[in-house]
Amino acid sequence: MPEFKTEPYITDSHHHLSHQDFSSDIEEVIGRAREAGVEILIEGGGEVALPYYLKNCLSDPYLRNMYFCAGLHPHDAMNFSDSILDKLRSLATHKRFAGVGECGLDYHYDNSPRDVQKRVFRKHIELASELKKPLAIHARKSYRDVFGILEDEGVPEAGVLFHCFSGGDEDLARILEMDGYISIGGVLTFPNAVRTREVISSVPRERLLIETDAPYLAPQNVRGKRNEPSYIRYVADELANLWGLPVEDVYFITTYNARVFFNIDIDHGGDIVYKLGDRLYLNVTNRCTNRCSFCIRNFRDGLGGYYLKLRVEPTPDEVIKAIGIPGEYEEIVFCGYGEPLIRYDLVREVARYIKERGGRVRVNTNGIARLYHGVDAIEYVSNYVDVFSISLNATNGEEYNRICRPLYKGAYKEVLKSIERAKSLNKEVRVSFVESSGADLTGAADMAEALGVSVRFR
Numbered sequence: 001m002p003e004f005k006t007e008p009y010i011t012d013s014h015h016h017l018s019h020q021d022f023s024s025d026i027e028e029v030i031g032r033a034r035e036a037g038v039e040i041l042i043e044g045g046g047e048v049a050l051p052y053y054l055k056n057c058l059s060d061p062y063l064r065n066m067y068f069c070a071g072l073h074p075h076d077a078m079n080f081s082d083s084i085l086d087k088l089r090s091l092a093t094h095k096r097f098a099g100v101g102e103c104g105l106d107y108h109y110d111n112s113p114r115d116v117q118k119r120v121f122r123k124h125i126e127l128a129s130e131l132k133k134p135l136a137i138h139a140r141k142s143y144r145d146v147f148g149i150l151e152d153e154g155v156p157e158a159g160v161l162f163h164c165f166s167g168g169d170e171d172l173a174r175i176l177e178m179d180g181y182i183s184i185g186g187v188l189t190f191p192n193a194v195r196t197r198e199v200i201s202s203v204p205r206e207r208l209l210i211e212t213d214a215p216y217l218a219p220q221n222v223r224g225k226r227n228e229p230s231y232i233r234y235v236a237d238e239l240a241n242l243w244g245l246p247v248e249d250v251y252f253i254t255t256y257n258a259r260v261f262f263n264i265d266i267d268h269g270g271d272i273v274y275k276l277g278d279r280l281y282l283n284v285t286n287r288c289t290n291r292c293s294f295c296i297r298n299f300r301d302g303l304g305g306y307y308l309k310l311r312v313e314p315t316p317d318e319v320i321k322a323i324g325i326p327g328e329y330e331e332i333v334f335c336g337y338g339e340p341l342i343r344y345d346l347v348r349e350v351a352r353y354i355k356e357r358g359g360r361v362r363v364n365t366n367g368i369a370r371l372y373h374g375v376d377a378i379e380y381v382s383n384y385v386d387v388f389s390i391s392l393n394a395t396n397g398e399e400y401n402r403i404c405r406p407l408y409k410g411a412y413k414e415v416l417k418s419i420e421r422a423k424s425l426n427k428e429v430r431v432s433f434v435e436s437s438g439a440d441l442t443g444a445a446d447m448a449e450a451l452g453v454s455v456r457f458r
């Protein structure tokens, strides 16, 4: 039986392909990145060879989805001047410019005097605020001073990213307080990085990006070699282990975070809304907590003339824009090629938009998102939902596990709990069974009646 497998874009959110180590084989390196699925490449900046990179890579229309940051690394802070600042302003007009940095404080090497590093870091913060662009920060053994300067100068409105994060729990808490993002690379895979893995496992999923920092810090499997963007898969594998998620989910999540942080507009690779009859369906994710044997995704890449395999997930704004006028539809349904409540934040925001404009909202769910997030997603979105249609598919747990193949233990009980929770919120609740699944559905209608919900056989 084929199993649905999408190919989400992977993002290396911080590398130095402009480094001289790549001067002789940059095209091969980019080719290997693309082959590995690394579609979005963000240059970390701060290298003297950046002009070469701009000319040969970032100006080439055939080298797509490549972006760059520009700034002066704290090692080079002593070279800062007004003319460098002018150059950074001019680089910021480039269409592939993504943010200011990397900049900050490095007290490990102390290659530039600390007072100079601090002064130059302040200049970068000012520049990011002036340009309304995000700021990529390098902090090594210097978190306290970095936070102090950010407090003085004000966190740039477009946000901050602590690349190659090496701080502890308290540093992480400060960054989250300022709505900052964290990026992690090959260090995560090092055997002795036990503490780093502990700290990273507590970063909220919506705040974490992955990077290689190539040519530095190659992951454990290739340690000692020149690092390159294709090796980011080792970092993603380790993160998938830490999070207990399929690695494709890590690609989706971290690429989404990078896109949001750097404000990167990119084709989704598939349709995010599709119209069937009078209804509009919203395809907000391809992630799912189940691997149902009967899932349409195993057999078709879309339906009704729409292609539904996504390579990046949409933002709430993108979905809202794609909906247009909610009142034009009899109903708007969160459905698509995945479990919508995996994106409960988006569902709530978009559903509110629809309800506030007089639309009717249905959420088709498998009822297991709480096991994925630890959050009662049904309750979280319920104020803006008219109907929950919950896939039950079996009359007992054993049969459910056989045909729905959930990633989580106790999934069937969770589905039953979700039905009860949705009912207790005074929502219209339906359960559905797929007739072609091979499950014995004797008693399914009675079961729905006993649960006090309507039933649909599909």
Ligand code: SF4
Residues within 6 Å of the ligand: 288, 289, 290, 291, 292, 294, 295, 296, 297, 337, 338, 339, 366, 391, 404
């Ligand atoms: S829960 Fe739905 S989207 Fe997920 S595998 Fe099953 S049928 Fe497919």
